[in-house]
Amino acid sequence: KAGVTQTPRYLIKTRGQQVTLSCSPISGHRSVSWYQQTPGQGLQFLFEYFSETQRNKGNFPGRFSGRQFSNSRSEMNVSTLELGDSALYLCASLEGPGRNSPLHFGNGTRLTVT
């Protein structure tokens, strides 16, 4: 099986712009989560989608949003970019239905805001 696929791998944007990141989960996985990774804050949960519905949300401002499509693919959007949004954005898909299921990550999208 192919792993979690994220596109693009790298992005450079300027302050005030918006950006959309894309994620394709492992085939058959219905839950997709997004995490932000920075050197200072580490890995932080953004949100989780299951069957096109946001099921859980982390403590991030409303500039961060996401959605999931009927084929389980997901996108996240960041509007009005700030310098502090520079980070590695990781998408992950959940192997099973329950909260004890393994989470599998993609290789991320490296976003640089200048």
Added chain:
Amino acid sequence: GENVEQHPSTLSVQEGDSAVIKCTYSDSASNYFPWYKQELGKGPQLIIDIRSNVGEKKDQRIAVTLNKTAKHFSLHITETQPEDSAVYFCAASLGSNSGYALNFGKGTSLLVTP
């Protein structure tokens, strides 16, 4: 808020020695504890996990122990090899009533020298 503390932040061992990484968590509702290995330029890779109804789990050179009473869990790597060099993250499931999220430690940078 709920958090996961991870120690040490850096660890250097000689090839063949053992490495131990320790984590503590605060959310009493956490019941799933995965460990991830992250190599440069890649996303976190799940290496082992443990559920709250188990005290210990082993997979070849890797073992994880869990003490739910003390809210401690640890990763043990025996007979370390240079390819074990990476950043390791512990995580604990968040006890949310809906959805799925993991709370991550800040990571341990492990260096195995030949």
